[in-house]
Amino acid sequence: MLFYSKGSENTIISSEELRNTVFSVLSKLGPRKKVLIIPPDYTRFHSRAGEITRYAYEYYGNALTDILPALGTHSPMSEKEITNMFSNVPKNLFRIHNWRQDLITLGEVPASFIESISEGKVKYSWPAQVNKILVEGNFDLILSIGQVVPHEVAGMANYNKNVFIGTGGKEGINRSHFLGAIFGMERMMGHIETPVRKMLNYAGEHFAKSLPIIYIQTVIGREVSGCLELRGIFVGDDTECFNLAAKLSQKVNFQILDNPLKKIVCYLNPDEYKSTWLGNKSIYRTRMVIADGGELIILAPALKEFGEDQEIDRLIRKHGYIGTPAVLKAVEENEELRNNLSAAAHLIHGSSEGRFKITYCPGYLSENEIRKANFNFASLEKMIQKYNPEKLKDGFNLVDGEEIFYVSNPALGLWASKERMIYNL
Numbered sequence: 001m002l003f004y005s006k007g008s009e010n011t012i013i014s015s016e017e018l019r020n021t022v023f024s025v026l027s028k029l030g031p032r033k034k035v036l037i038i039p040p041d042y043t044r045f046h047s048r049a050g051e052i053t054r055y056a057y058e059y060y061g062n063a064l065t066d067i068l069p070a071l072g073t074h075s076p077m078s079e080k081e082i083t084n085m086f087s088n089v090p091k092n093l094f095r096i097h098n099w100r101q102d103l104i105t106l107g108e109v110p111a112s113f114i115e116s117i118s119e120g121k122v123k124y125s126w127p128a129q130v131n132k133i134l135v136e137g138n139f140d141l142i143l144s145i146g147q148v149v150p151h152e153v154a155g156m157a158n159y160n161k162n163v164f165i166g167t168g169g170k171e172g173i174n175r176s177h178f179l180g181a182i183f184g185m186e187r188m189m190g191h192i193e194t195p196v197r198k199m200l201n202y203a204g205e206h207f208a209k210s211l212p213i214i215y216i217q218t219v220i221g222r223e224v225s226g227c228l229e230l231r232g233i234f235v236g237d238d239t240e241c242f243n244l245a246a247k248l249s250q251k252v253n254f255q256i257l258d259n260p261l262k263k264i265v266c267y268l269n270p271d272e273y274k275s276t277w278l279g280n281k282s283i284y285r286t287r288m289v290i291a292d293g294g295e296l297i298i299l300a301p302a303l304k305e306f307g308e309d310q311e312i313d314r315l316i317r318k319h320g321y322i323g324t325p326a327v328l329k330a331v332e333e334n335e336e337l338r339n340n341l342s343a344a345a346h347l348i349h350g351s352s353e354g355r356f357k358i359t360y361c362p363g364y365l366s367e368n369e370i371r372k373a374n375f376n377f378a379s380l381e382k383m384i385q386k387y388n389p390e391k392l393k394d395g396f397n398l399v400d401g402e403e404i405f406y407v408s409n410p411a412l413g414l415w416a417s418k419e420r421m422i423y424n425l
Helices: 015-029 042-047 049-063 079-086 111-117 170-183 195-207 239-252 310-319 324-333 341-349 367-372 380-386
Strands: 002-007 035-038 064-067 103-109 126-131 141-147 213-222 228-236 254-257 261-267 290-300 357-362 395-399 402-407 414-417
Touching (some): 002 015, 002 239, 015 049, 015 228, 035 049, 042 049, 042 079, 042 141, 042 213, 049 079, 049 141, 049 213, 103 195, 126 170, 126 195, 170 341, 228 239, 239 254, 324 341
Parallel strands (some): 035 141, 141 213, 254 414, 261 402, 290 357
Antiparallel strands (some): 002 228, 103 126, 213 228, 395 402
């Protein structure tokens, strides 16, 4: 059922209107005694989920007993990040998701279904895993809050991905990420109906009906001035709210250019991006607009690690971003990589497949570490002087007589040239 729907390419929803909307929707749901909120973590700071969580806390008070950020494999949020994102919401309400231990398997999506939706590329079953608090917490309302935006694994982020991946477990995350990588990232990004989404929807329809989940979905767009605005908010308990948000995101978060680009510069905000596990969004979201033989320069002042999980970090360092054929061969020959398919998927996602050059400019990782991971290296100090984020504007810029395309936050969109757009909006 759809409880609320508002949004368009030109809509601007103010904080006051957002608060009134949240209060109105929660009032329609009726009184609740015990509420769990599942917001995104700090990597989705711009989603307005922190603000919505604050309003929900204001509305429910002591009935809001638990907040479980959808970490997936990400690092736990720091106290500073919680304060920045959620303001005055009490820190004692926040729980840390352990994707290796705190799990319950609700059911198993059959291998025959996975094989069918993957065009025969994958033949395993998929465990629908969630953090055990969702089942054992005896909640009469679970609010899953987040931003719908193009995504490299699911096609479009959020909806039940927030639950099954964000609070999911090792096997579920491994197999879902590998399914997306094998099917083909460029066949997935920006699509609403993808193999991963179909798998998640199967799990939701067959195994999660008893969970009292309501989804609050936002769509964020950038004004001409550069300011981020809330373009849409959609609330419901089934696919309708997600589909409406996803269709709006396709209009708001995609930039389709006439021709491929020779040089793109991406900036990774140090508050958000400390690993290539997250920072490689600069590769995922721009790869469909980079020309063959072009270059992607990534300014990453806080980059200190590859994976946010220790074991994944080790595997990335061991194998590097070596391209699909080499990764698949390594999976076949290497048991530890075979047992960490999300890492294998990430290695596929982070490779240009030899088509374009990727140059990382890290704040903390050494030149040797970057080159061993199969990236090119350049000095952050020198490159940030040349490509100064404080002077560049999103889009085309002229730097020393050379035209470059600047992206201030790759997580907020998807860029493609007309020749690489393989679906219609």
